[in-house]
Amino acid sequence: xxxxxxxxxxxxxxxxxxxxxxxxxxxxxxxxxxxxxxxxxxxxxxxxxxxxxxxxxxxxxxxxxxxxxxxxxxxxxxxxxxxxxxxxxxxxxx
Amino acid sequence: xxxxxxxxxxxxxxxxxxxxxxxxxxxxxxxxxxxxxxxxxxxxxxxxxxxxxxxxxxxxxxxxxxxxxxxxxxxxxxxxxxxxxxxxxxxxxxxxxxxxxxxxxxxxxxxxxxxxxxxxxxxxxxxxxxxxxxxxxxxxxxxxxxxxxxxxxxxxxxxxxxxxxxxxxxxxxxxxxxxxxxxxxxx
Amino acid sequence: xxxxxxxxxxxxxxxxxxxxxxxxxxxxxxxxxxxxxxxxxxxxxxxxxxxxxxxxxxxxxxxxxxxxxxxxxxxxxxxxxxxxxxxxxxxxxxxxxxxxxxxxxxxxxxxxxxxxxxxxxxxxxxxxxxxxxxxxxxxxxxxxxxxxxxxxxxxxxxxxxxxxxxxxxxxxxxxxxxxxxxxxxxxxxxxxxxxxxxxxxxxxxxxxxxxxxxxxxxxxxxxxxxxxxxxxxxxxxxxxxxxxxxxxxxxxxxxxxxxxxxxxxxxxxxxxxxxxxxxxxxxxxxxxxxxxxxxxxxxxxxxxxxxxxxxxxxxxxxxxxxxxxxxxxxxxxxxxxxxxxxxxxxxxxxxxxxxxxxxxxxxxxxxxxxxxxxxxxxxxxxxx
Ligand code: SF4
Ligand code: SF4
Numbered sequence: 001x002x003x004x005x006x007x008x009x010x011x012x013x014x015x016x017x018x019x020x021x022x023x024x025x026x027x028x029x030x031x032x033x034x035x036x037x038x039x040x041x042x043x044x045x046x047x048x049x050x051x052x053x054x055x056x057x058x059x060x061x062x063x064x065x066x067x068x069x070x071x072x073x074x075x076x077x078x079x080x081x082x083x084x085x086x087x088x089x090x091x092x093x094x
Numbered sequence: 095x096x097x098x099x100x101x102x103x104x105x106x107x108x109x110x111x112x113x114x115x116x117x118x119x120x121x122x123x124x125x126x127x128x129x130x131x132x133x134x135x136x137x138x139x140x141x142x143x144x145x146x147x148x149x150x151x152x153x154x155x156x157x158x159x160x161x162x163x164x165x166x167x168x169x170x171x172x173x174x175x176x177x178x179x180x181x182x183x184x185x186x187x188x189x190x191x192x193x194x195x196x197x198x199x200x201x202x203x204x205x206x207x208x209x210x211x212x213x214x215x216x217x218x219x220x221x222x223x224x225x226x227x228x229x230x231x232x233x234x235x236x237x238x239x240x241x242x243x244x245x246x247x248x249x250x251x252x253x254x255x256x257x258x259x260x261x262x263x264x265x266x267x268x269x270x271x272x273x274x275x276x277x278x279x280x281x
Numbered sequence: 282x283x284x285x286x287x288x289x290x291x292x293x294x295x296x297x298x299x300x301x302x303x304x305x306x307x308x309x310x311x312x313x314x315x316x317x318x319x320x321x322x323x324x325x326x327x328x329x330x331x332x333x334x335x336x337x338x339x340x341x342x343x344x345x346x347x348x349x350x351x352x353x354x355x356x357x358x359x360x361x362x363x364x365x366x367x368x369x370x371x372x373x374x375x376x377x378x379x380x381x382x383x384x385x386x387x388x389x390x391x392x393x394x395x396x397x398x399x400x401x402x403x404x405x406x407x408x409x410x411x412x413x414x415x416x417x418x419x420x421x422x423x424x425x426x427x428x429x430x431x432x433x434x435x436x437x438x439x440x441x442x443x444x445x446x447x448x449x450x451x452x453x454x455x456x457x458x459x460x461x462x463x464x465x466x467x468x469x470x471x472x473x474x475x476x477x478x479x480x481x482x483x484x485x486x487x488x489x490x491x492x493x494x495x496x497x498x499x500x501x502x503x504x505x506x507x508x509x510x511x512x513x514x515x516x517x518x519x520x521x522x523x524x525x526x527x528x529x530x531x532x533x534x535x536x537x538x539x540x541x542x543x544x545x546x547x548x549x550x551x552x553x554x555x556x557x558x559x560x561x562x563x564x565x566x567x568x569x570x571x572x573x574x575x576x577x578x579x580x581x582x583x584x585x586x587x588x589x590x591x592x593x594x595x596x597x598x599x600x601x602x603x604x605x606x607x608x609x610x611x612x613x614x615x616x617x618x619x620x621x622x623x624x625x626x627x628x629x630x631x632x633x634x635x636x637x638x639x640x641x642x643x644x645x646x647x648x649x650x651x652x653x654x655x656x657x658x659x660x661x662x663x664x665x
Contacts (some may be wrong), residue, residue: 005483010496015378015437015475015504017497019483113285113453120285127454128285131398132447132633153341153553155417155448156637 021067023072028055031076034090036068049079049088096242097158101177102167105137107221107229109272110255111167112143113123113207114233117251118243119147137225140175147242166190166234167211167228178204186240190228209235209274216271218262230263234270245271282458288449289314290474291419291456292358292384292442297328297424298464299382301356303348305333307341307363310396311446315358329603338363342370342383343549349379350485354430358384361402362391368406371439375410375501376377377486378475380433380440382426383411387546387597388446388633397633398446400546400598404606408545410501411506413575416544417531419454423551424525427468431515434471436504445597446633448547450497459523467522504575512573531570532585534560538567539590540648541622543582543611545571548595555641566645571607580615586611587618593625593648595641604628604657625654629661 007013034051036060045064058066066079066088081087098115102108109130116126124147131142144158148234165184166177178187178201186205189198192213195206211231221227230252237248256263286294292315296304296351304323306316311516322328325426331348331580335341339360349355357365364385374381389399403413414429416422422444429440444450455620477485489497512529520526535541542552549570569585571578586592594612596605603609608626615621644661 013493013496013500015495015497015500016376017486017489019354019485019487023484086590115284116453120283126285127452129447129452152454153550154638155452155547155551156635160635226580279428 027071028057028074029069029071032070032073033093034075034077035070035093036073036075036077036079036088037091038066038068039087039089040065042085043083044085044087046084048082048084052078052082054078095146095150095152097161098145098147098163098165098242099158099161099181100141100145100165100167101142101171101175102143102271103137103171104139104141104251105221105225105227106141106167107227108167109143111165111229111233112145114229114248114255115145115236115252116147116244117255118233118247119145119238121247121250122243124149125152127155131157137261140171148170161185163240164188165232167232169193170186172198172200188232188236188239190232191236207235207239207240207274208277209270210279211235211270214266214269218259220259220262220266231266231270234267235274237274238274284456284458285453286456286458287314287418287451287453288419288422288444289386289451290318291354291422292426292444293318294456294458295423295442296356296382296503298423298459298461299356299383299427299468300354300470301328301330301603302353303331303345303355304357305335305341305344305348305355305644306357306359307335307338309338309360309363310335310549311388311450312358312360312363312384314450315384315386319356325511327414338366339370340365342374345381345383346370346374346377346379349374349473350377352471352473354434355379355381356383356473357381358386360381360386361388364402364406365390368409371406371409371411373486376497378437380430380437380471380473380643382429382440382442384422384432385441385443386446386450387443391662394641395406395561395632396446398547398597399633400443400596400606401631406441407606409574410438410505411575412438412573414440414445414573415443415571416449417570417572417647418552419449419452419547420456420525421527422449423456424519424523424527426516427464428512428519428527430471431468432508432511434473435511436508437475438501438504438508443546445547448633456640457523457525458583460551463522467519468586482549484534487658509573509576509578511582525570529571529573529581530585531572533568533570535567535569535579535585537565539565540645541567541569541586541592542595542641542645543569543571543586543592543607544595545574545607546597548597548641549578550637551636551638555638557643557647558638559645564645564649571611574607574610577610577614579610582611583618586615586622588620591625591648592622592629593644595627595629595636595644597628597630597636599628599631599658603658608657623653625651625659626657627659634662
C-alpha cells in the first residue's frame with residue numbers, strides 16, 4: 001500500500017489532484033450515527049444491499065450473508081431501504 | 095521559380111501528375127511544392143493542380159494565378175473552361191490529344207505541344223479503357239518537350255508514386271518520352 | 282532521407298519518429314490522411330503502437346488521456362468540429378497534466394459547412410491550457426511533433442501542433458526525414474513520474490476544494506511559463522542536431538525594420554517574398570512569425586516590437602466582438618510599454634480565402650498610408 005501524500009504548501013504538492021481524499025486515509029466510518037444491523041433470520045442472501053452500498057462497505061461472508069465494514073460504513077441507510085426483506089435495521093450509535 | 099498548372103478531370107490522375115512531377119524534381123535536388131485546387135474531388139469534375147519548382151526554398155503558399163506553363167490532361171476542357179487564364183505569354187501548353195499543335199489556333203502567343211497520352215495509357219492498361227489514367231504518360235512527354243525534369247528522375251518518381259502496375263506506368267512514361275515531339279511550337 | 286510528403290503525413294512521420302505508443306483518433310476532413318498513414322504504419326509493423334479506433338473525437342481524447350495516464354507516449358489528430366467536440370476533455374488533459382501531442386488541422390467552423398482553413402477552431406481552445414505551435418512548412422510540422430513531446434514531457438502539459446487546412450495539410454513538399462537513431466538521442470524514452478501503477482494505488486482527479494484547487498492552477502501557469510524557455514532550448518538543440526533551429530518566433534529582415542508584420546502559419550511564409558518586394562521598393566519592412574502562441578511570447582515580442590514605427594498584424598481567425606487573436610494578444614503584450622508602436626489589425630483569409638502576395642502587400646501599403654489605426658479590425662477584400 002502506498003503512503004499518504006501530505007503537504008502544507010504548493011511546492012510539495014503533486015502536479016495534479018492525486019490521492020487527495022484517498023480512501024485508505026479517508027475513513028468514512030467516523031461519519032456514522034446510525035448503524036445497519038442485519039437480521040440473518042429474515043435475510044435471503046440476495047445481495048441487493050451489497051450492490052447498493054455507495055461506499056462498498058458490505059461484503060458477503062462465507063455463507064453469503066452481508067457483513068458491514070464499520071471502518072467505512074457511513075450510516076446512510078440505503079441498504080436498509082433497499083433490502084426487500086426488511087432484514088436491515090438502522091440502530092443509533094451510542 | 096517555375097509555376098505549372100495542371101488541368102484534368104476527376105479520376106484521370108491530375109493531382110498525382112502534379113505530385114509525380116514534384117517527386118521527380120525533388121530527386122534532382124531541387125525544391126518543389128505541389129497542391130490541388132482544394133475542394134471535394136469528384137469523378138469527372140474539372141480538377142486543377144499546381145506545382146512550383148525552384149532552386150531556392152519556396153515560401154509563397156498561395157494559389158498560382160499566373161502560371162508559366164500548362165499541362166492539359168483532358169482536351170474536352172478546352173473551351174469548356176478558360177484554361178489559359180493568367181498564363182504567361184510564351185508559356186508551354188502541353189495537351190493530351192491526338193490532334194496537332196496547329197489544330198489549336200486559339201493558343202496563339204503560347205508554345206503548344208500535343209501528345210496522345212490516352213493511347214499510351216490504354217496500351218499499358220492504365221485505368222480502364224473508358225477512363226484511362228494518363229498522368230504517367232503525359233509526364234514522360236513533358237520531360238521530353240520542356241526539359242524541366244530529366245527522364246531518369248521521372249522514371250524513379252513514377253515507380254515510387256504508382257500504387258499498382260509500377261512497371262507499366264514506368265514503360266508508359268518512357269514510351270511517351272521516346273515518341274513525344276518537341277518541335278510542335280507556335281500554332 | 283529526402284522525401285516529398287504532404288503536411289498530414291508530416292504529422293504521421295513525426296509521431297512515428299517520436300515512437301508514439303498509443304494512437305487514438307477519429308477521421309475528419311482534412312485530417313484523414315494523418316490517421317490513414319498511422320494505421321498503415323501500425324499495421325505494417327513500422328510503428329510499434331496500439332491503434333485505438335474510437336467513435337468520436339471526444340472518445341479519441343478520452344482514450345488518449347487513459348493511455349497517457351498509464352505512461353504511454355500518445356498521439357492524436359483532429360480538426361474544427363472534431364476539436365470543438367473534444368473541448369471538455371481538452372481541459373481535463375491539461376488538469377490531469379498529461380503530455381499528449383495532438384495535430385490540429387485548422388479548418389473553419391461550420392455552419393455553413395466548409396473544409397477550408399481558418400484558425401478559429403484552435404484559437405477557441407487557447408484557454409484550455411494546451412500549448413500551441415503554429416507551423417508554416419511541411420518540414421516544420423514533422424519537426425514540431427518531435428519537439429512537442431520534448432517540451433510536453435518536461436512540463437507535463439499537452440501540446441497542439443497546428444497547421445493550415447489544405448495550404449499545409451494537403452501540400453506536398455520536400456522534407457528531410459531524420460534517422461530514427463538521431464531522433465531517439467534527441468527524444469529519449471519517457472518515464473512518467475505520475476503514471477498509473479497498480480503497485481502504488483492512488484486516486485487521480487478527485488474532488489479538490491477551494492483550499493488547494495487554486496494552487497493546482499498556479500502550478501499549471503508556472504509550468505506553462507517554464508515551457509517558454511523550454512521551447513527556445515529544445516528548438517535550439519534541435520537545430521544543433523538536425524540543422525534546423527526553431528524558437529518561439531521566427532523573424533525575417535527585422536533588424537532595421539520600421540514597419541513590422543506580425544502573423545502566423547502559412548500567411549507568414551507567403552509574407553517573406555512580400556518583405557523582399559517592399560524592401561526593393563524602399564520600405565524598411567520586416568516580419569515576425571509567431572510560432573508558439575501558447576504560451577504567448579509576450580516578453581520576446583516586447584523586445585522585438587517596441588520602438589518600431591508601425592506594427593500590423595494579419596489574423597486568419599476572429600473573436601467576434603473583439604478582433605483577431607494574434608492582434609489582440611500582441612497589442613496586450615505591448616500595452617504597458619512607453620514606446621509601444623501603433624498597431625493595425627487585419628482580418629484575412631477566413632474560410633480558406635486565399636491570401637496571396639498581393640493581399641499581404643495591400644495590408645502593408647494601407648498601414649504605410651495611415652498615421653493611426655482606426656478601430657481594432659480592418660477587413661481586407663470584403664466583396665461590397
Ligand atoms: S448504511 Fe450506507 S454505507 Fe452503511 S452499509 Fe448500509 S448502504 Fe453501506
Ligand atoms: S438486501 Fe436484505 S435480504 Fe438481500 S442480502 Fe442484503 S440483507 Fe439480505
